[in-house]
Amino acid sequence: KQEVTQIPAALSVPEGENLVLNCSFTDSAIYNLQWFRQDPGKGLTSLLLIQSSQREQTSGRLNASLDKSSGRSTLYIAASQPGDSATYLCAVSGNTPLVFGKGTRLSVIA
Amino acid sequence: GAVVSQHPSWVICKSGTSVKIECRSLDFQATTMFWYRQFPKQSLMLMATSNEGSKATYEQGVEKDKFLINHASLTLSTLTVTSAHPEDSSFYICSARDTGKETQYFGPGTRLLVL
Numbered sequence: 597k598q599e600v601t602q603i604p605a606a607l608s609v610p611e612g613e614n615l616v617l618n619c620s621f622t623d624s625a626i627y628n629l630q631w632f633r634q635d636p637g638k639g640l641t642s643l644l645l646i647q648s649s650q651r652e653q654t655s656g657r658l659n660a661s662l663d664k665s666s667g668r669s670t671l672y673i674a675a676s677q678p679g680d681s682a683t684y685l686c687a688v689s690g691n692t693p694l695v696f697g698k699g700t701r702l703s704v705i706a
Numbered sequence: 707g708a709v710v711s712q713h714p715s716w717v718i719c720k721s722g723t724s725v726k727i728e729c730r731s732l733d734f735q736a737t738t739m740f741w742y743r744q745f746p747k748q749s750l751m752l753m754a755t756s757n758e759g760s761k762a763t764y765e766q767g768v769e770k771d772k773f774l775i776n777h778a779s780l781t782l783s784t785l786t787v788t789s790a791h792p793e794d795s796s797f798y799i800c801s802a803r804d805t806g807k808e809t810q811y812f813g814p815g816t817r818l819l820v821l
Contacts, residue, residue, distance in 0.1 A: 639712075639814035698748065
């Protein structure tokens with residue numbers, strides 16, 4: 597059974613810092629991995645999707661990497677802003693529908 | 707991009723009533739839709755997979771008679787919480803998979819509060 601773990605569970609940083617969120621999964625037989633953002637009481641916004649054959653994806657200040665063999669992904673956020681404050685969820689897709697981690701709650705302090 | 711809508715966005719009801727939540731794919735056809743539930747500060751937990759024209763597949767521990775799912779068309783799936791109780795209060799999110807593709811697109815969620 598696929599399990600997804602995200603570390604840390606919560607993170608607070610001053611504005612302008614670069615930061616890394618971690619995601620690990622137990623079954624490396626995945627089709628893709630997605631990073632989502634969720635604001636309080638809201639739905640999910642897809643940030644980046646990495647296919648199993650890819651190593652990384654970039655969008656603006658966000659960069660996500662994937663090491664399928666070790667079961668790890670990282671989400672790098674450059675020059676963080678208060679507007680980046682949200683919960684970031686990692687999810688993997690394989691033979692089962694998306695399996696989500698519990699998320700990392702990010703607070704960027706102005 | 708692909709858009710998925712949910713209605714209503716929030717609902718408050720009395721214990722014992724039934725609540726129907728709609729999930730629509732607005733600009734694509736979705737053979738498969740998924741229903742998730744999210745409790746406060748927890749991650750999304752898959753409840754069931756809904757396939758157009760056939761019975762839904764429920765995850766272990768999810769009561770199919772309590773959470774009725776209907777996927778009668780390629781753009782609409784409904785989740786009915788029957789005889790809702792306070793412990794059913796949660797955030798319900800649907801997603802839809804564009805037919806023939808892997809990507810799931812998520813709806814904005816429906817917050818249910820059962821008094």
